[in-house]
Amino acid sequence: MTGAGGLLRFERVACIRGGRLLFEGVDFALGEGEALVVRGPNGTGKSSLLRIAAGLLRAADGRVERGGAIALADENLALDAKRTLGRALGFWAALDGREAGAAMEAMGIARLTAVPVRMLSTGQRKRAALARVIASGAPLWLLDEPANGLDGDGLERLAAAMAAHRASGGAILAATHQPIGLDGAAELALA
Numbered sequence: 001m002t003g004a005g006g007l008l009r010f011e012r013v014a015c016i017r018g019g020r021l022l023f024e025g026v027d028f029a030l031g032e033g034e035a036l037v038v039r040g041p042n043g044t045g046k047s048s049l050l051r052i053a054a055g056l057l058r059a060a061d062g063r064v065e066r067g068g069a070i071a072l073a074d075e076n077l078a079l080d081a082k083r084t085l086g087r088a089l090g091f092w093a094a095l096d097g098r099e100a101g102a103a104m105e106a107m108g109i110a111r112l113t114a115v116p117v118r119m120l121s122t123g124q125r126k127r128a129a130l131a132r133v134i135a136s137g138a139p140l141w142l143l144d145e146p147a148n149g150l151d152g153d154g155l156e157r158l159a160a161a162m163a164a165h166r167a168s169g170g171a172i173l174a175a176t177h178q179p180i181g182l183d184g185a186a187e188l189a190l191a
């Protein structure tokens, strides 16, 4: 992508799923430090928009430009259920030449290093998914309902991690029904 700080650009993007037009004409751009929250009732295509941004789903029309690496946290945990949390997160971090320790600390799950992924609670799984994104080092985070299942401490850690990411030049595209502490984020409403 050309232009200063361009991490993601949608131009007139449309999405069709199951033969149904979910949205069309979606335009936005995300640069360094920026954030966009996608809102809308259930089934309007928020998750689909994030999957298009990630390159996992084809847009039915329009253009999508990406300016760097992308990390997605959605309902699929993408961690090996049989491994311990430390090894499962370490596996992904190593692929990016990184370590997962600081990200586990950031999400308050460092003490769960030796616990098998399959034994994690709902909130712990969400924290683990967010730790994977943090550990990736990708400049663009795609967060699908990142607050689901988090307690107060988890929400504070999520907000702090997102603020730190933006302060270091990262960008965030989030789909959520809840307030998630993304100060100054732009909003995109699907209907």
Ligand SMILES: Nc1ncnc2c1ncn2[C@@H]1O[C@H](COP(=O)(O)OP(=O)(O)OP(=O)(O)O)[C@@H](O)[C@H]1O
Pocket (backbone or CB within 6 Å): 017, 018, 022, 040, 041, 042, 043, 044, 045, 046, 047, 048, 049
């Ligand atoms: N693989 C698929 N094939 C066909 N239709 C699908 C597929 N996945 C999702 N859909 C449909 O696309 C529509 C939008 O789904 P999506 O998950 O993007 O919505 P959403 O806004 O994220 O919903 P929610 O708020 O409930 O999470 C829904 O009607 C859904 O049934």
